[in-house]
Amino acid sequence: MKFEDIPTPAVYRLSFYLRQLEAFQKGDKHTISSKQLGDALGYTDAQVRKDLAYFGQFGHPGIGYRVEELISQLRKILGTDKVWNVLLVGAGNLGRALMAYHGFLRKGFRLAAxxxxDPSKVGQEFGELKIESMDRLAAVAGEEKIKLAIMSVPADAAQAVADKLVAAGIRGIMNFAPVSVSVPADVSVQGVDLAVQLEQLSFKMSLAGAEVQMESGK
Amino acid sequence: MKFEDIPTPAVYRLSFYLRQLEAFQKGDKHTISSKQLGDALGYTDAQVRKDLAYFGQFGHPGIGYRVEELISQLRKILGTDKVWNVLLVGAGNLGRALMAYHGFLRKGFRLAAxxxxDPSKVGQEFGELKIESMDRLAAVAGEEKIKLAIMSVPADAAQAVADKLVAAGIRGIMNFAPVSVSVPADVSVQGVDLAVQLEQLSFKMSLAGAEVQMESGK
Known part of the structure; x- marks a missing residue:
């Protein structure tokens, strides 16, 4: 099977499995069953086995999964067994929140630039990071071999910034601007639209009422 | 079909369809085909028809979809045909970014409190919002009939805050803390783990290399 044929939600669940395995590891648990892993996340054991089977054969008969081993295999699959240098464009409130977020490095991402x-922001320092001007983007991305970028810029600046990132050799963009951007086919974009997340919640919260209506409309 | 049986990714795509339809509406487009809607988002027309069919019969023979009509139907399904009052816990950088984010109201969400x-933050004003102490949470949620909450708090505070939200009558929580929280079955949690999004990108960017390995390993 080609990785491209694996359903996107299964790749998402891989991240959640990894997160849960890391929690087991912290709790000094060294082997687990697919049922234990599923129970912790609200999935059936069959779902866990099916998801993992897309990526390889990880279990050991009579033992289950070895936690450390599965963690390192999942990190390898997700590409986070090495540390990715990431650059950030946009040092507004959201950008500063991302700069202060210590979870990235633990997950294999290092904010490098x-x-x-805004010229008034250029030169400001945040820990080891100094905000640089947009003119420096291509040079820094090249020097530090950065392939991943996070955009936390206003909607009306998003496409122009995406174009600059692509021109600078960036191949993956996490886009927080509430708008989609066009990029060449060999560049991946992961949009993070916060309103979408809220809509998913309001959908779930509307479920009870909607079902009553559907039932009574039979 | 019960709404609960609809695959989660289809509900996600509903948000993207809505977003694209709003863009068509802005562009003064009043009818569209499933192919046009799919093309704009990178889905096949069959996918569009299948996704929408979970929720109802929306097309008109020989016309396609009426943009305004479909927008209002999707908003109704997603529960955003009315405005939800939302409260936010945690006024750090991320919280302030969320307070400054103007996209919510347009999508049917109003940040109400x-x-x-942190006592030093209580009383600070941001536009029409004033940061309140945690002691006031239950009272304000009750007065303003708030059912949805956003948590942008540190990982070690997340569970205690979630417990307070549930006790205050909150039924949907968007969790930005990089940790899962336990809530009763009738409360929905939408976790937003930024590292998960980055992992999905690094997975896609690792694809090319991985496929070469898989091919040569045949």
Missing amino acids: VFDA | VFDA
Whole structure:
């Protein structure tokens, strides 16, 4: 099977399995069954086995999964067995929240550079990071071999920034702007639309009422 | 079909369809085909028809979809045909970014109150919002009939805050803390783990290399 044929939700669940395995590891648990892993996340054991089977054969008969081993295999699959250098464009409130977020490095991502179009922000320091001007983007991305970028810029700046990132050799973009951007086919974009997340919640919260209506409309 | 039986990814795509339809509406487009809607988002027309069919019969023979009509139907399904009052706990950088984010109201969500555990932040004003102390949470949620909450708090505070939200009558929580929280079965939690999004990108970016390995390993 080609990785491209694996359903996107299964790849998402891989991240959640990894997160849960890391929690087991912290709790000094060294082997687990698919049922234990599923129970912790609200999935059936069959779902866990099916998801993992897309990526390889990880279990050991009579033992289950070895936690450390499965963690390192999942990290390899997700590409986080090495540390990715990431650059950030946009040092507004959200950008600063991302700069202060210590979870990235633990997950294999290192914020290596920050850029902003606002001259009054250029030169400001945040820990080891100094905000640089947009003119420096291509040079820094090249020097530090950065392939991943996070955009936390206003909607009306998003496409122009995406174009600059692509021109600078960036191949993966996490886009927080509430708008989609066009990129060449060999560049991946992961949009993070916060309103979409809220809509999913309001959908779930509307479920009870909707079902009553559907039932009574039979 | 019960709404609970609809695959979660189809509900996600509903948000993207809605977003694209709103863009068509802005562009003064009043009818569209499933192919046009799919093309704009990178889905096949069959996918579009299948996804929408979970929720109802929306097309008109020989016309396609009426944009305004489909928008209002999707909003109704997603529960955003009315405005939800939302409260926010945690007025750090991320919380302030969320307060400054103007996309919510347009999508049917109104930030009605903000709380923080830090006494030095209580009383600070952001536009029409004033940060309130955590002691006020239950009272304000009750007065304003708030059922949805956003948590942008540190990992070690997340469970205690979630417990307070549930006790205050909150039924949907968007969790930005990089940790899962336990809630009763009738409360929905939408976790937003930024590292998961980055992992999905690094997976896609690792695809090319991985496929070469798989091919040569045949």
